[in-house]
Amino acid sequence: QSVELVNRATASDPSSFASQSFDYIVVGAGTAGLAVASKLAQDGKARVGIIEAGLYLPNDPLIDVPKNFGQNNGNPKYDWRFNTTPQAELSGRTVPHPRGKVVGGSTALNYLVFNRASKQEYDAWAEIGNDGWDWNSLTNSFREVSHYTSITDNQTFPNSLDANSINSQSEQYHGTDGVIQVSYNTFETDVQDPYVQAMNSLGVSTNSLPDSGNITGVYNSPTAVDRTTGKRSYAASFYVKNMDNDHFVLLQGARATKIDFSPNKNKDGNVVATGVTFDVSGTSYTVKAGKEVILSAGVFQSPQLLELSGIGNSTILQRFGINTLVDLPGVGENLMDHAMSAQMWQVNPGVVTWDQLRINTTFAAAAAQQYNTTHDGVLASTINTVAFSSFRTVADNDTAYGDLLNTLDQWINSTSLTPLQSKQYDIQKRWINESVPGMEFVMIPSGGLTRTRPANDTSYMIISAILQHPFSRGNVHINSSDPMELPAVDPKYLTSPFDVAALVQGVQFANKLVSTEPLASLITTRIDPATNFTSGAHFEG
Numbered sequence: 001q002s003v004e005l006v007n008r009a010t011a012s013d014p015s016s017f018a019s020q021s022f023d024y025i026v027v028g029a030g031t032a033g034l035a036v037a038s039k040l041a042q043d044g045k046a047r048v049g050i051i052e053a054g055l056y057l058p059n060d061p062l063i064d065v066p067k068n069f070g071q072n073n074g075n076p077k078y079d080w081r082f083n084t085t086p087q088a089e090l091s092g093r094t095v096p097h098p099r100g101k102v103v104g105g106s107t108a109l110n111y112l113v114f115n116r117a118s119k120q121e122y123d124a125w126a127e128i129g130n131d132g133w134d135w136n137s138l139t140n141s142f143r144e145v146s147h148y149t150s151i152t153d154n155q156t157f158p159n160s161l162d163a164n165s166i167n168s169q170s171e172q173y174h175g176t177d178g179v180i181q182v183s184y185n186t187f188e189t190d191v192q193d194p195y196v197q198a199m200n201s202l203g204v205s206t207n208s209l210p211d212s213g214n215i216t217g218v219y220n221s222p223t224a225v226d227r228t229t230g231k232r233s234y235a236a237s238f239y240v241k242n243m244d245n246d247h248f249v250l251l252q253g254a255r256a257t258k259i260d261f262s263p264n265k266n267k268d269g270n271v272v273a274t275g276v277t278f279d280v281s282g283t284s285y286t287v288k289a290g291k292e293v294i295l296s297a298g299v300f301q302s303p304q305l306l307e308l309s310g311i312g313n314s315t316i317l318q319r320f321g322i323n324t325l326v327d328l329p330g331v332g333e334n335l336m337d338h339a340m341s342a343q344m345w346q347v348n349p350g351v352v353t354w355d356q357l358r359i360n361t362t363f364a365a366a367a368a369q370q371y372n373t374t375h376d377g378v379l380a381s382t383i384n385t386v387a388f389s390s391f392r393t394v395a396d397n398d399t400a401y402g403d404l405l406n407t408l409d410q411w412i413n414s415t416s417l418t419p420l421q422s423k424q425y426d427i428q429k430r431w432i433n434e435s436v437p438g439m440e441f442v443m444i445p446s447g448g449l450t451r452t453r454p455a456n457d458t459s460y461m462i463i464s465a466i467l468q469h470p471f472s473r474g475n476v477h478i479n480s481s482d483p484m485e486l487p488a489v490d491p492k493y494l495t496s497p498f499d500v501a502a503l504v505q506g507v508q509f510a511n512k513l514v515s516t517e518p519l520a521s522l523i524t525t526r527i528d529p530a531t532n533f534t535s536g537a538h539f540e541g
């Protein structure tokens, strides 16, 4: 059935695609690419051609069933399968980086948490020179993209507003006819309420309106799940919406290899993109763009394509025999990735978590039956219990917090910074002072995402501490002039000592949390890392 649909929806074969006349060529049918293409092609304003390396995969349970999140990571049918270079601060370990290689991009394999950043974080985009990307300007787009399904009273968290108040206030922040479905889990495990209450006891209060620009607190995140079908809602919906729009033409299974430029610069002295060269099954084609080429191939492959096309640091380009069109040393630099550290605890027998699907065949059969008939329940759920906190709340005491800030200042003073880094670090330091949350805690009510394999008859809970605004900076660059080779990704995790110290505080906070009632009574023991890890020095190691 899926093959038949792919054939019907495939816009064109490569030669006819290449011969068409387009105003815009969009590279990458992922989250950004499909949204921008849909907007440009709406109301017949412009003709847009989209080049995507992956395929459209409708009716695929590994994409559609929310609870299957994570299962297509590492599978070449869905995932580009990036790995970082060996990371010095992780004893030379490499870190896998899944990225979606399908229509819908990484939203086809992400974890479906539909949440937002703080108002201050969007405002910073505008502050560093991106006019129109501040919170106030973006709220219209937030509303336009989403289709909100109301929360019900039995879906709310302890100490939150009632469903009516949440729904009436959410109208400001969510739309009702966008293509991305936004709804709340319809199944909760036994660990969720005690977890929220333990958070409350440690000073992290329940936030009922986290999409309002204030994300501080523990909250019930909306998820990108279609409440009617129980399926993942993701960027491919922009494609589905445009299937009958002859101004929106998607070519699947086509890999862009180079952006083409006019031999002449424009009157401002800038190079002008004229089209894109792409590869389908070993044959190369070129398609022209009347107005613009939009590069939306994701965080790793957009810089790769720029470098392959002659835009980047000329020293790197020369190394691979690429002629420099624009010497732009910033390309591929300043890569930031939020480091995280996950710990796993065993929970007491009888405590219901998602592990029931693995250890209890009756439970699993009932869940499948429920999903197939009413499209809800545990299989329609994903991660929803998230908390965002300031470093002051996470730090053990005033001294620990003071030490954290000193570590940061000393490191910044002894490091040579690019002008962009200086500007960003000033903003990041301001956020710390203003208590904009720098640490996220994600609770996963099951085992399986850390080092130790879950035992057959046992249930678990994982808490991940995640740095929101790391100070470490890495890069991504081509490793070869062959466009079929993946670029080298080097996030330089934890090269800033502040990141290490802050993450250790986060890991210790998670341990304090599981010792806090009513959560403490559900916990048997920590499994990852082993119980002899107790001090900051252990976690740092």
Ligand SMILES: Cc1cc2nc3c(=O)[nH]c(=O)nc-3n(C[C@H](O)[C@H](O)[C@H](O)COP(=O)(O)OP(=O)(O)OC[C@H]3O[C@@H](n4cnc5c(N)ncnc54)[C@H](O)[C@@H]3O)c2cc1C
Pocket (backbone or CB within 6 Å): 027, 028, 029, 030, 031, 032, 033, 051, 052, 053, 054, 073, 097, 098, 099, 100, 101, 102, 103, 104, 105, 106, 107, 109, 110, 111, 112, 113, 114, 115, 254, 255, 256, 257, 296, 297, 298, 299, 301, 305
């Ligand atoms: C495992 C995982 C879990 C995540 N969980 C969440 C979550 O719960 N909530 C959340 O909000 N975010 C989450 N994210 C992040 C979010 O999904 C991404 O930030 C977002 O999808 C990135 O969008 P993008 O448009 O930049 O790139 P993508 O969506 O990855 O799109 C890039 C597209 O370009 C295509 N492409 C690349 N190179 C070429 C080429 N040379 N030629 C043609 N096509 C090309 C790719 O195949 C892809 O379709 C998660 C990400 C991952 C990987």
